[in-house]
Each structure stands twice: as structure tokens, then as C-alpha cells.
Amino acid sequence: MGGKVTCTLGEIKNRADFIVYWGGNPAECHPRHFTKYTLTQKGKFVPNGRKDRTMVLVDIRETPSARAADIFLQIKPGKDFEILTTLRALVKGHRVNEASVAETGLSIEQLRDLADRMKQARFGVIFFGMGLSMTRGKHMNSAAVLMLAAELNAFTKFVTMPMRGHGNVTGSDMVMRWSTGYPFGVSLCRGYPRFNPGEFSTVDLLVRGDVDAALVLGADPGATMPQPGIDHLARIPTIVLDPKVTHTSRLARVHITTAATGISAPGTVYRMDEIPLPLRPALVSPYPTDEEVIRRIREAVAKKPAWAQRPAAMAPTN
């Protein structure tokens, strides 16, 4: 299983006539998503904007986003995977067990209707949020969405896109991917990249107490991690770069104040559809940028004797 059938938000704006939001609440978390990219925009092949589009919201509770939807499907918590696989079966015309459908909170008629609408769409899209990817099933749920969309391409054009949160989290996936081959959770301890979520993911590393120093860049794990992870951050030398003195700064050995990304620091960030956009900062900060401070730390480390044979390949050259 793998591979994501996707496109840019511009294509969705111009073409999508069937839009599903699954496990997300764009009205409150991505407030301009409807108006700038999806629902209300008039597009080249959807000239009447909202009238030409159908929106479905799938979630475990009725959020303010439900008001924008034509169809709201309230599902039982933790049943996303079952629903997605049932939809895949229905799309292909397979028989499904109606008794197990009942456990999902939806009726077989509702699912049939959704599967039919998906197949009849001219251009469909499923946006999936953390309500899908962070609950029971986790990455298997994401994989099930990707599979469903991929298989719908036997009937019509269908794409998926994760609703990414924090500003440049997409950028970190992209930069890690093109420089190490993996999107996150990469160990370079042996001098070459290894990827293993669960082993090299932050929560696990901190809770197990595996790491013996931490450099925290524009994040505040001291406010969000499970307590054993926070305890470990306080035990080891932690270094924080942030525009503000954060909870993590208070338990860190070193805090360095940096300029705020996009407000007083220039650079590039990726939108959720993996389009890089330039920043246009309006202020001049009295503090250095993250980029400059990280580079200076790297240069200071590089002056020390090498711990292992040093590959020069990955150092940025400019």
C-alpha cells in the first residue's frame, strides 16, 4: 500500500464538484479553506461556485463545519477504517455484511449513497484531518483513504489531501524527504539515514529516555508532551530556539530568541498541497533568524574533531 493520488488546491478550486472533509473541522481550524480553495470559489469548470459543488462532512460530532455541508455523516468514534473499507467494497460492487455496517453509526443506505455519489462525481476530493489520522487505526486509516481515492480513479477523477496543521509542517516533510529520503523520524546516528516511526519518533525517544540532548526548533514539547517526556527534556541538556520564552525554554539549559517566521524572518514555506511559497516579512526583528542561529551552531560543531568519518555531501552549499 502506498502512493497518494493528489493535486494542488488550484486544481480543486477549478475542478472539484464533490468535496469530502473527513475527521476535520476546517471552519474553525483552517478558516479560509472553504472560501479560498474549495467550496465557494468559482472555478473554470465549476462556474457557479458553491452551487456546482457538493460537500460531505464525515466526523464523530457535529462541528461548526457541518453548517457548510450538504450532507453530514456522523460516525461512531474509531470506526473510520471499517467505513473506508466498506466504501471500497461498495464502490467495486462487492457484497458487504450489513450487521457489521450497523456498528459504524451509518446505515448501509447512507454508505451506498456516498459510494454512488463518489463514483458519479466529475472530480472528487477527500480532505482528511487529524480526527482520522490520529485516532484508532492511525496511519492505517490514512492508507485506507489513499486506497479508496486511488481505486475511485477506475471510475472518475478522485484525489486526496491531508489537512495539515501548523504552518510549515508540510515543508519539514518535504525537506526531510528530499535530503534524507524519509519524511520524519530519521536517525542519522550511524552517519546514514534510517527511518523507523515508533523507534525514532520524538514521544517514544523522550518517554523511553533514549536521547541525551535535544534541540527544539519552533515547538513547545514542554507544554504538550506526556509528562515522562517532559521530565526527560528537563534531565538532559535541552536547547530551544523560539521567538518567545516558552515552557520548554524554562526547563532548557539554553534558550535563544529568534525572529518570527513570516513576520520578521524571510524564507520559504510549503502549503498543505506541497506548493512552496515565499514569505514577505513586514517587520525587522532585533533577533537573528532560526536559519542563521542553526547555521552558526552547525559551524561551531563542525570545528570540533569529527566523531565519525564525515560525509560532506549533505551540508548546504551557499
Next chain:
Amino acid sequence: MSLNIVQHATCTFCGCVCDDIELHADAEKIVKTKHACSLGEAWFRNHTAERLYPEALVDGQPATLDTAIDTAADHLYKAHMPLVYGLSNITCEAQREAISLAELAGGVIDSHTSL
């Protein structure tokens, strides 16, 4: 004082990364935003160019940037398995530097994606 007006500024608060924002700023603050949503507006107003914090803290005490950088480099160099974490609120250019530093220090690098 006349305001500095920036057209097509980019908001990095959420994954929409709207790049059609108009910002009106004086020397220290963004005083007006156009086209941003309420979250974006709060984000732009929440960060100023004022000197509100010491440039660096080492062991809880104000320190110079140079000292802080050297101390940070020492800690990362001495560690057997340092962790570089976060990355979602910094630029791609800074992320690239961070990966290079993680490689040099022989550490692990991870972002919010793993949560």
C-alpha cells in the same frame, strides 16, 4: 509615522498558507491586516519586533548570543544521541540547516508529523 504596507504577505499560522494578506506595520508592530481570518490576524498581531526577551538564556541566566551558540554546540557535540525536534514553525531554509546539523552531530531528527 507612515506605515509600511506589505502586499501579498504570507500567513503561516495554518496549513492554508494564505499568500494574499495585506499588512500595515509600524517599526515594531503589525497594526492592521487585510484578508486574514481571525486566527491569522491574531497570529500577525501576536508577534512584534520589540525586544521583549533577552537574546539568549544559558542555565536560566541572560547570556550573549555567542555564548549560547557555543554552549549549544558543546551540548550537541558531547551527546551520543541528540534529538532535533520541531521544524513546523521554521522556514525550509532553516529546516535544511537543521538536517545538516543533525547529520553532523549524529542525531535523530523528527517533526510534529510523528505525533
